Amino acid sequence: MKRYDPKTVEPKWRAAWAAADVFRADDASRKPKYYILEMFPYPSGSLHVGHARNYAMGDVVARYKRAKGFEVLHPMGWDAFGLPAENAAAERGVDPAAWTRDNIDKMRAELQRLGVSLDWSREFATCDPEYYGAQQALFLKLLKRGLVYRREGLVNWDPVDMTVLANEQVIDGRGWRSDAPVERRKLNQWFMRITDYADALLDGLDTLERWPDKVRVMQRNWIGRSQGLRLTFAFDPANAPTEGSAGLEVYTTRPDTLFGASFLAVAPDHPLTEQLAAGNPAVSDFVAACRKGGTSEAEIESAEKLGFDTGLRVVHPFEPDKTLPVWVANFVLMDYGTGAIFGCPAHDQRDLDFARKYSLPVLPVVLPAGEDASSFHVKQEAYVGPGKICRSGFLDGLEIEAAKRAAVERIEAAGAGVGATVYRLRDWGVSRQRGWGCPIPVIHCAACGAQPVPEGDLPVRLPEGMDFSQPGNALARHPTWRHVACPSCGAEASRDTDTLDTFVDSSWYFMRYAAPHAEEAIDRTAVDAWMPVDQYIGGIEHAVLHLLYARFMTRALSDEGLVTAKEPFAGLFTQGMVTHETYRRQTGEWLTPDEVVLRSEGATRQAVMAETGEPVVIGEPVKMSKSKRNVVAPADIADTWGVDSARLFVLSDSPPERDVQWTMAGAEGAWRLISRVWQEFETVPPADASFARGEAADALRRVTHRTVKAVGEAIEGFRFNSGVARLYEFVAALKACPRGPQTDGARREGLSAIARLIAPYAPHLAEECWSLLGEQGLVATAPWPQWDAVWVEDDEKTLPVQINGKRRGEVRAPAGASAEFVEQLVRGDAEIARRLDGLTVQKVIVVPDRIVNLVAS
């Protein structure tokens, strides 16, 4: 028997797809559109198995939808700006642009080899001047709209690499590369006003029904809307700051506990603190001490509350005779609320810790049910549960929510404050002091200030020959690039030398695919024809940042009139990672999978080094990483079993949202399925074979139609693994079916179905099978097989019969048989009667076509 040879078959069909240009999306098509997109990769230079799984999933959906009659847009591009290119430039002296291009070429070839059905005519990289020029135009539109602004902002500064770091590059307070403690510096930065969209982004989550709840919850928490009160405490004239400011504004979500207030606290970087520090070294020393604290989880967990009594006092808004001390406290954050709080120790754990340390009063004002106001005390644990307000004048006896409303009303009436919504979300700082990024299209003029680059001068291109050999911003260091005339007055001026956060690049790329080379950044007609993305697929690690920025950008550009869609991604799927076991020598040194030979001794698995036979310790499967050397390249897998096996395996062993463990044995299993399918095509019944009735033929037709239905439903529901399981069963049924004129029609139908059903998973094999059937054209353009209810539904059903919930037998009844009919059958069944011996049937539950339960005693 001949063997299936992927090495010759696979390239042949990829060439056939390319020649027929079958994956090009037609903008003018009258079919319903379907836009499927996987998150575009950073061109690191090599495709790993995780990428392969991601794109294989998207490809299953793309090929399935195409077969279902949709005009499918399935594009690919490159998230090509970012630090790795600068690091390569610094370490090897290469040009980051050339390095990136080279990587893109390598990865494109690998991706093409996977047989992913992509429309390559729309490919672009974010480092193309055409793309980032368009992005600059969008930036200027948003600037004009007031959604981009410039202010001084705090940044994470790495003193060793001399660069600003993104929050995610700061790990436990240290730079991710330098490991140096990160400093907070103030720099002039461009910001996007994402907070203007906080409500829209929050409310919009409710419309995203095809997003995982997990991601929606994470975004909701990230935006962090809270309802509360902004309230100004007036200073006690006897103890006011020298400048005589009127009061101190705090934010609270618990105005109901105002009568329990025992102090106010401001952040170490609050303007009041800074004012006091200027005249008092004790204050500035305290502020310096606060800055020392680490930001790691353990450090925050155990961090001591630190406070400094300023000596200032404020008047309680409800009790004019009472004054409260104002402290500086290390646990108050400047960038949330107003940077100042009132402390109610009885009902907030942090306030309580602080009050205990500095001997401040603890006044419970919320009484849990069943407690007595005179005997209820708070010791080391603050009471945060429900209850009735007490010791609080006009609030006494109210429940918490009612008391909040009453307190806000009273404060508003007195003009001391206003009910307010506060968000955890901050504006998005987009300036990066990096050379390999999209230049910010602004010119700074001493006389005219920050001037947008005139649209006709776009793109503002990166210069050739930047010097990356030193740490810091290579663009700022370029000898000539920044010098330019002011577009307004013509005087000597200077370009902004920052580049945009790469998250800006990825916040709108999915719209650019609609018309990747349009003059306008966004060609509205083209974009509206394709947007929103019907199905987006990517890693859960982008649950907040990328997915939130993309939602913001889509809304902002929609309000600008560039696109109709308000939300970019109608459906989102977050796929799991590919893991692999780890292997270590006794000495602890990591080994790659090819350096190891696995053996089974009965039920136990053992590993030894391939060369020396030295025993190897097998470790748990973990995410593939270079440091643990457990990386398997898709190319290696493809060399051994062909890319179809690799695709099939990464989709078959685990549900797609979960991690899948790569194993040789699993890949072999996928290969076995492929060979078995192919072997079924060794003899193919003629196209004009007629259907004959018969037990074997009918049985096969039932399996065929049921499998068509099940595989389609599995793909629609992102249960690719279940779909593969049905294919295994199907090929077994084909194999078991006797051959001959009696079954030719049924076999032909089955073979035609399996070729098309397996096409999304193993497209090369499917084309080969399709051609063996003698079909004209490609399976890639063939319609999805239809199933017929006649063959899917059984004429006769087997109903399990339970007695008191335990299975005790079964009866066969025609489909749709009435409850009465089934009950008669059960009562006439000898086996059931035997089981019921000595029991009296109290009740009979018949669920038609499903189950019978007899309640007996």
Added chain:
RNA sequence: GGGGACGUGGCGGAAUCGGUAGACGCACCGGACUUAAAAUCCGUUGGCCGCAAGGCCGUGAGGGUUCGAGUCCCUCCGUCCCCACCA
């Protein structure tokens, strides 16, 4: 500290609406083919008792709702993820 998810054989997992738990794959074991091995093919495999027929137990633990619970509710245990001195 806050939020969320998950827990099913030796392993990955299936059971989509509350209706036969363990589909399918891996591994193991047995068999066929082979001088032999690999590959391939066929078959067994949740646990316990039993020669068998069959019986009992069984979806992290305990309770509840229901004729019926892996699935719904409550409590607990464990694992993982996200956020975090967010007022």
